[in-house]
Amino acid sequence: MGRKLLLENINVPGINSFEVYRKHGGYRAVEKALKTMSTEDVVEEVKKSGLRGRGGAGFPTGMKWSFLAKPEGKPRYLVCNADESEPGTFKDRYLMTHIPHLLIEGMIVASYALGAKTSYIYVRGEMMPQIRILERAIAEAKAEGFLGKNILGTGYDLELYVQPGGGAYICGEETALIESLEGKRGNPRIKPPFPAISGLYNCPTVVNNVESIAAVVPIINDGAEEYAKLGIGRSTGTKLISASGNIKNPGVYEIELGVPVEEFIYSDEYCGGMANGKRLKAVVAGGSSVPILPANLILKLTTGENRLMSYESLAEGAFASGTMMGSGGFVVFDEDQCIVRNTWNFSRFYHHESCGQCSPCREGTGWMEKVLHRLEYGHGKLSDLDLLVDVAKKIEGNTICPLGDAAAWPVASAIRHFRDEFEWHVSHAEEAMGRNYGLAHYADPLPKAETIAAN
Amino acid sequence: MAERVKVTIDGISIEVDAGTTILNAARLIGGDIVPPAMCYYSKLEGSGGKCRTCLVKVSKGSDKDPRPMPKLIASCRTGVMDGMEVQNITSPEVVEARKGIVEMLLLNHPLDCPICDQAGECKLQDLGYEHGSEGTRYEFERRTFEKIDIGDKIQLHMTRCILCYRCVYVADQITDHREHGILGRGDASEISTYIEKAIDNDFSGNVIDVCPVGALTDKTFRFKNRVWFTKPVDAHCDCDKCSGKVTLWYKGEEVLRVTARKDVNGEVESFICNTCRFERKNTSEWTIEGPRKISHHSVISSNHYELANPPAVIRKNPALKEANIEEFERVTRH
Numbered sequence: 001m002g003r004k005l006l007l008e009n010i011n012v013p014g015i016n017s018f019e020v021y022r023k024h025g026g027y028r029a030v031e032k033a034l035k036t037m038s039t040e041d042v043v044e045e046v047k048k049s050g051l052r053g054r055g056g057a058g059f060p061t062g063m064k065w066s067f068l069a070k071p072e073g074k075p076r077y078l079v080c081n082a083d084e085s086e087p088g089t090f091k092d093r094y095l096m097t098h099i100p101h102l103l104i105e106g107m108i109v110a111s112y113a114l115g116a117k118t119s120y121i122y123v124r125g126e127m128m129p130q131i132r133i134l135e136r137a138i139a140e141a142k143a144e145g146f147l148g149k150n151i152l153g154t155g156y157d158l159e160l161y162v163q164p165g166g167g168a169y170i171c172g173e174e175t176a177l178i179e180s181l182e183g184k185r186g187n188p189r190i191k192p193p194f195p196a197i198s199g200l201y202n203c204p205t206v207v208n209n210v211e212s213i214a215a216v217v218p219i220i221n222d223g224a225e226e227y228a229k230l231g232i233g234r235s236t237g238t239k240l241i242s243a244s245g246n247i248k249n250p251g252v253y254e255i256e257l258g259v260p261v262e263e264f265i266y267s268d269e270y271c272g273g274m275a276n277g278k279r280l281k282a283v284v285a286g287g288s289s290v291p292i293l294p295a296n297l298i299l300k301l302t303t304g305e306n307r308l309m310s311y312e313s314l315a316e317g318a319f320a321s322g323t324m325m326g327s328g329g330f331v332v333f334d335e336d337q338c339i340v341r342n343t344w345n346f347s348r349f350y351h352h353e354s355c356g357q358c359s360p361c362r363e364g365t366g367w368m369e370k371v372l373h374r375l376e377y378g379h380g381k382l383s384d385l386d387l388l389v390d391v392a393k394k395i396e397g398n399t400i401c402p403l404g405d406a407a408a409w410p411v412a413s414a415i416r417h418f419r420d421e422f423e424w425h426v427s428h429a430e431e432a433m434g435r436n437y438g439l440a441h442y443a444d445p446l447p448k449a450e451t452i453a454a455n
Numbered sequence: 456m457a458e459r460v461k462v463t464i465d466g467i468s469i470e471v472d473a474g475t476t477i478l479n480a481a482r483l484i485g486g487d488i489v490p491p492a493m494c495y496y497s498k499l500e501g502s503g504g505k506c507r508t509c510l511v512k513v514s515k516g517s518d519k520d521p522r523p524m525p526k527l528i529a530s531c532r533t534g535v536m537d538g539m540e541v542q543n544i545t546s547p548e549v550v551e552a553r554k555g556i557v558e559m560l561l562l563n564h565p566l567d568c569p570i571c572d573q574a575g576e577c578k579l580q581d582l583g584y585e586h587g588s589e590g591t592r593y594e595f596e597r598r599t600f601e602k603i604d605i606g607d608k609i610q611l612h613m614t615r616c617i618l619c620y621r622c623v624y625v626a627d628q629i630t631d632h633r634e635h636g637i638l639g640r641g642d643a644s645e646i647s648t649y650i651e652k653a654i655d656n657d658f659s660g661n662v663i664d665v666c667p668v669g670a671l672t673d674k675t676f677r678f679k680n681r682v683w684f685t686k687p688v689d690a691h692c693d694c695d696k697c698s699g700k701v702t703l704w705y706k707g708e709e710v711l712r713v714t715a716r717k718d719v720n721g722e723v724e725s726f727i728c729n730t731c732r733f734e735r736k737n738t739s740e741w742t743i744e745g746p747r748k749i750s751h752h753s754v755i756s757s758n759h760y761e762l763a764n765p766p767a768v769i770r771k772n773p774a775l776k777e778a779n780i781e782e783f784e785r786v787t788r789h
Contacts, residue, residue: 168640185637190504190532356618356637356644358505363559366642370595387592394555397526398507 005218005238007254010098018140021101029220033109034154042113048224050236055209056327058311067196069204077205078111078119080213083165083172086287088329091240092210094252096130100137106213109220111158118159122177125167134162169353173401174207187357188401211240232258235310245332248272260306262299278334281439285314286326288346289406291413293323294442335439340425343414344372350407361404364395368411378429385415385422460537464488465545477530477541478509488543491582493667494619495531502624503531507556512549515540527552557587563598565614573669575682575754605648608674608733613645616670622662629726630656660732664715664723675733676712683754685711687747696728702747708768710736745774
């Protein structure tokens with residue numbers, strides 16, 4: 001049983017109230033940080049812990065904090081990105097619903113470390129219940145003197161606000177989030193300048209994911225060394241994984257980074273294996289934006305070793321045979337699922353969510369969606385596959401924000417790994433409307449890597 | 456005195472002020488190495504970065520940090536660093552990416568050039584001709600919109616729009632209150648005024664000049680003539696609202712339209728007011744300066760001044776007559 005840091009007390013009745021949370025050791029981190037540590041100490045501690053951004057990109061949180069500009073006379077802001085909208089990811093909502101004080105505690109410590117006097121939690125508009133939960137929790141914390149003026153008599157002031165978004169996926173991109181928070185249309189900004197220099201209201205700003213901020217609490221409580229002991233290599237600590245799809249026990253799991261993927265899918269501690277006795281076909285390991293992998297590649301590396309749930313191991317093999325940790329939206333597909341339909345569904349999402357600011361993404365996402373729709377409904381052509389790969393390549397890397405990449409990767413990877421199935425949709429168009437392609441060879445053992453005999 | 460930095464674009468070095476963008480440095484060099492720009496407009500703050508046609512490859516970041524940049528970057532919004540090396544037309548990657556972007560920009564464009572008033576001075580035509588491929592691989596229906604009148608002088612035809620946001624910045628920065636913006640998102644987004652409220656402002660006509668395509672057109676000129684049949688003549692007047700420096704477009708002796716003067720990059724030299732643009736269409740209201748020089752690449756330059764028997768408008772005006780003689784001699788010499 002892996003150690004749990006964030007979800008340890010998740011099943012304690014009433015943990016969403018201040019009283020119970022406090023009784024179970026809550027707000028110790030605030031006391032420790034504000035009373036015994038300087039702001040630099042906290043940043044240094046987070047840096048040492050090796051905590052990496054849990055929102056998708058995996059950028060070291062401590063580094064991000066130390067990049068924050070500190071000009072005289074300008075306020076600094078901390079914004080918590082709770083605009084969780086990635087298909088397949090639901091960990092932040094879970095955390096905010098059941099243990100809201102953990103986020104608030106993390107926000108106080110992080111704001112203190114960054115010297116922010118006003119902090120925001122930008123919550124996706126659809127999550128109305130979570131917004132109410134957070135607002136109640138903030139009111140409770142304020143009544144107990146953990147927020148507001150002169151927190152715990154240390155002279156540190158902090159106001160925390162919850163801001164509902166409009167429910168646009170693009171507002172999860174940090175600069176679009178800042179624009180939206182300022183009350184404008186949520187279009188991503190052109191970088192540089194980065195938010196650390198000029199963010200919210202042109203002031204230095206740090207934007208962090210809910211889970212990253214919550215993870216600061218155990219880091220301060222137990223110390224960075226203790227936190228860094230968990231995990232593997234540069235992937236330290238624990239990660240919340242939102243497991244969904246054709247598995248026996250879908251849900252949010254806190255894993256220690258480094259658990260083998262095979263164990264995560266099949267052990268009873270986590271997903272509990274495939275549902276209904278079906279066989280595994282494919283996995284999207286980190287939310288809809290990351291490349292999809294067939295069963296053989298997700299379980300094993302091309303070298304034959306087990307693939308682990310860590311930033312490095314999932315990315316092993318780069319785009320040819322790897323994927324990414326992303327935001328931890330682990331979607332499992334069994335042999336009855338149609339990859340073409342799924343890819344079309346993803347691209348439909350990105351077409352709908354593209355902000356329309358820059359041309360490759362605005363036009364390209366719609367184009368891919370239409371071509372995939374045609375393939376799925378039996379009007380496709382063989383040349384469509386190369387067309388899709390080419391369009392994806394023209395979008396990738398040429399856009400203002402990562403939404404273009406996020407739209408291109410699932411399509412490019414699906415065609416790379418499941419080309420047979422796409423071709424079958426063209427050559428057996430009528431049959432493809434009636435049944436699915438099935439597992440085919442996607443779970444076959446990987447061919448042995450060829451070794452060139454040295455002579 | 457600002458610090459000077461050295462930047463090399465496609466093997467040509469130039470010293471520019473620190474803080475200059477790569478695109479503006481390239482424009483100082485001039486010629487074929489200037490990346491095309493559909494959305495960037497030097498006179499509009501915050502514009503650029505959206506169309507992605509100006510993408511370039513930075514093969515060396517600077518003298519201090521010589522690492523190349525991992526992705527292609529928008530030259531209109533990236534400042535130069537000392538010792539930076541940039542590849543534009545010398546990089547196959549850039550040429551390929553740009554080709555893709557031209558195809559994307561034309562994806563939902565109606566290609567109705569034969570009936571479009573912008574034809575002949577359309578940036579998208581130039582871009583497609585210079586950087587695009589002959590055909591498209593798009594086989595689906597293109598998006599269409601109804602034409603909208605914004606005010607009694609300007610027509611918006613969203614079908615042709617490439618969403619460069621220039622007109623939004625004009626409405627934001629040149630006119631005194633904002634009634635004009637973007638609705639919707641993705642490829643369904645559209646330029647619109649607040650509940651189709653008419654733009655009623657002295658400088659609203661400038662949205663026509665900044666529009667790189669035929670999405671915003673001058674209703675007083677619509678379907679009057681092809682631009683290459685009209686003659687551009689620089690003129691000025693005493694205007695109390697704007698600089699009064701304009702280009703008059705003549706057909707015979709009649710002024711068909713008035714626009715601001717556009718420089719080599721297709722940007723206006725100074726914004727003009729609606730009175731000059733829409734109301735003053737008599738030669739008597741203007742002081743003629745001489746013919747507008749048009750790049751010989753443009754189809755408009757096929758308007759010849761070099762006529763043995765010039766029309767009355769030229770004969771009556773000493774400046775134009777002078778220009779006619781010059782041009783006539785230059786052309787007949789060959």
